[in-house]
Amino acid sequence: MDIQNELVWSHSRGRAFHGCRRAYWFNYYGSWGGWDAAAPEEARLAYVQKKLTSRAMWTGSIVHMVAEQGLKRAMDDADRGYAIVDWPGDAMRAYAKRTAQADIAGSASGRWLSRPSKLTGFAEHYYALPVTDADWQAALDEIDRQVGSLAENRIYKRLRVAAVRIREVEELRRFWVGDAEVYLAIDAMVGDGTGGVVIIDWKTGDSHDDGEIAAQLGVYGLYATQELGVAEDRVVAMHVNLRHGTETRHVVGPAAIQAARDAVATGVAEMRAALVDVPNNVARKEDFPPLPEGSERCAWCNFRRVCGRE
Numbered sequence: 290m291d292i293q294n295e296l297v298w299s300h301s302r303g304r305a306f307h308g309c310r311r312a313y314w315f316n317y318y319g320s321w322g323g324w325d326a327a328a329p330e331e332a333r334l335a336y337v338q339k340k341l342t343s344r345a346m347w348t349g350s351i352v353h354m355v356a357e358q359g360l361k362r363a364m365d366d367a368d369r370g371y372a373i374v375d376w377p378g379d380a381m382r383a384y385a386k387r388t389a390q391a392d393i394a395g396s397a398s399g400r401w402l403s404r405p406s407k408l409t410g411f412a413e414h415y416y417a418l419p420v421t422d423a424d425w426q427a428a429l430d431e432i433d434r435q436v437g438s439l440a441e442n443r444i445y446k447r448l449r450v451a452a453v454r455i456r457e458v459e460e461l462r463r464f465w466v467g468d469a470e471v472y473l474a475i476d477a478m479v480g481d482g483t484g485g486v487v488i489i490d491w492k493t494g495d496s497h498d499d500g501e502i503a504a505q506l507g508v509y510g511l512y513a514t515q516e517l518g519v520a521e522d523r524v525v526a527m528h529v530n531l532r533h534g535t536e537t538r539h540v541v542g543p544a545a546i547q548a549a550r551d552a553v554a555t556g557v558a559e560m561r562a563a564l565v566d567v568p569n570n571v572a573r574k575e576d577f578p579p580l581p582e583g584s585e586r587c588a589w590c591n592f593r594r595v596c597g598r599e
């Protein structure tokens with residue numbers, strides 16, 4: 290049976306739509322079906338390139354993966370009524386290091402290309418960028434530092450102790466907002482014990498845009514209120530920055546939730562308006578123009594090969 294390519298809004302898709310339109314097309318349309326060996330060459334290339342990561346993105350992925358494991362282990366213990374088994378910081382760091390080293394080796398050898406949806410492939414290898422062993426070591430060191438910071442983080446520790454109250458961790462959710470479907474996955478959501486929820490967002494990068502953060506939190510709030518029945522004034526978010534060791538508390542609130550509802554409606558309307566066939570979600574490449582030749586962004590775009598801008 291053919292899988293249907295559906296238009297499902299997400300915060301990242303909304304951002305991509307307002308970046309390079311051709312990159313958006315490669316990501317959501319041109320790469321569709323590229324997992325099949327019989328697919329056209331362009332779709333296969335776009336599919337592989339869509340999966341590429343970079344050291345910065347991957348650092349975040351590894352740290353998030355360890356946080357997810359740590360919380361889900363505690364949730365499993367709590368579900369079974371067992372005492373929560375400690376996962377010591379040294380063991381977390383060793384697990385992260387093994388995973389990270391395997392990722393680098395699998396990408397460097399090209400083995401990841403046999404299963405690009407499951408294995409990690411770095412743009413650094415795919416595009417033969419001049420990255421030294423010291424650069425890779427620096428990325429490994431940063432992962433080690435951030436996983437160590439996670440292990441000692443007071444919120445992470447409290448979540449593990451209160452695992453029975455965790456409502457979800459990295460679950461891919463799909464829900465309707467009006468006539469639009471929305472995807473999201475929340476790092477962690479925990480009940481506050483009095484009917485509200487606290488959303489935990491692990492941050493691993495250098496800088497974050499306040500507007501972006503507010504928009505993303507609004508979508509989380511929309512999910513919590515609409516799908517879980519939490520009151521609009523009972524959604525709180527904690528941003529835990531593991532790179533800098535800081536944490537920030539935000540009250541999401543009705544205004545941010547309404548703004549998210551509006552952003553979904555407007556975003557999906559814009560995306561549909563760009564389609565040639567809305568019911569079947571068909572987009573023509575020529576309706577999604579590339580950036581002007583020489584654009585700075587093309588130098589680091591994952592699709593630069595299939596786009597002819599390498």
Ligand code: SF4
Pocket residue numbers: 309310311312313315579580584586587590591592593596598
């Ligand atoms: S290489 Fe440039 S024009 Fe092509 S998809 Fe990427 S950003 Fe857009």
